[in-house]
Amino acid sequence: MDDRPIGVFDSGIGGLTVLRELNRELPGEGTIYLGDTARVPYGIRSPETVTRYAIENTAFLVSKGIKMLVVACNTASAVSLDGIKERFKIPVLGVISPGARAAVKATRNKRVGVIGTEATIKSSAYTKDIRSLDPDIDVRGIPCPLFVPIVEEGLFDDEIARLVARRYLKGFDDSGIDTLVLGCTHYPLLKGVISEVVGPGIVLIDSAIETAREAKRLIQTLGIGANPGAGPLRKYYVTDSPERFKRVGEGFLGREIDDIEKVCVGGF
């Protein structure tokens, strides 16, 4: 048994979709969430810069005494996971391999689509993971950068979201995919619009849900579950002012964000 919290970081607000699933799957586990709101977005930055940010974020969370790290950000998971694992001794879980595994399980015709930030798609991280599990699967990746601001503006069910989705997802028209990985923290909130545009024949893979399930398995395998007790820790840190994070984040999380603090994560 291990009562220390699980650390979760993201470039900002989006990772709250992963935290929500994690808290749902593991309600007795304490969590500390770090949103790097001062340096968001990560999805347009180089792998070197994202890795530097990811290592600073991890060092901060490790200094808070976490037992395990979940990298909720797809971009950071895509380009920095190895760099984090090399430097820190705690168990580390990213969102790419759980999503990739679920896609491999779901596809019937071995044609999978992936959508994400520019950096995630450019890294081919999902493609590599999927093809390492089944080299016969064809993967097509399309970056959908405008989805991030659309979600943060709360336009989940809006004509703008539909227009942009139609424009981006047109790229899959001739692909014959039967499975689509939502490879960005924000995209689960656009599930309704995306499935309306691609049609009911395409299975949507939510990396946030898959990652939470994988975290549960990992905790059981390592025997590091928390003792049952009332009111596990729900702590939030941000690197810029908390107001916007709280306002937009409560929509992402579906509940109130109380214990929130602004911090500086550089210099670890």
Ligand code: DGL
């Ligand atoms: N959290 C990022 C991701 O999942 C999206 C936002 C950003 O570009 O930082 O890739």
